Amino acid sequence: MAKLIDGKAISAQIRAEIKDKTEEFYSKNGFAPGLAVIIVGENPASQVYVRNKKRGCEEVGFHSEVYEMPEATTQAELNALVDKLNADEAIHGILVQLPLPKHLDETEVLLRIDPSKDVDAFHPYNVGKIMIGDYDFLPCTPAGVMALLERTGIDPAGKKCVVIGRSNIVGKPMAMLLLHANGTVTVCHSRTKDLAAVAREADILVVAIGRADFVGADMVKEGAVVIDVGMNRRADGKLTGDVDFAAVEPIASYITPVPGGVGPMTITMLLQNTLTAAEKKAVK
């Protein structure tokens, strides 16, 4: 039976460390790290994420600002807000909650954020730095996975790592971070042939597809570490991952539950990035 990787507990531990470092930072510099979150429109899921980000900031002692803009916001208005926050000394991290309403250009907005305040690490400058392995900010979800592995004592070095999913937000940066940690990495996607056979080779299997219970026992090697990034809503409203937990738990050595695995880590890593951004500004 696999051991559970408790993302809630590990996240709480890291947040407590960030809180301590924030106190230290404040007493040294006289100001707190500041995060600004912009949300446009009324997507209910986005509203929950933004509320949780604000709560996370309060928990660790950050200054936080939430900008709730109406659905009818124009590109020029959104750009102007980003410009204002880029110039604001009290703000060290800027996050634009995605998705934006269809009439707005996400790429244009993300490119406009000062890369030194890009705590989501979505700006091509930061994406490039991640590729090189010389990064300031790690993309939050893959960074959360790496922190879970590290704090569980699982070292990817020399291990066969298989990532299922190649999105810019999760799969691709995940593969890069595992590679930087000296894993031997294979990235799979919807066109991968005989996916189950490739997945079965993994010592560490990271799944980020967005399909409930997609990974079953036939896709997991005995003793593998299984990390489930998926967050899917069942018809009854319950949250479930991309891995069939009941089928895979008896085979894996470690497994993340959903909820309570990768999910709680993402905002924690955002807080970590904001602290890093503030620390970089403070030493300038």
Ligand code: NAP
């Ligand atoms: P995405 O942009 O939709 O990408 C999904 C990826 O999965 C694509 O690369 C796609 O392949 C691949 N895929 C889809 N069906 C497949 C199949 N049958 N076989 C193999 N590969 C398949 O999704 P995402 O943004 O990466 O998110 C993935 C999941 O993680 C979602 O459930 C999302 O809710 C969750 N998520 C969780 C967190 C968190 O904080 N825990 C954060 C972000 C995302 P192609 O490229 O070939 O289309």
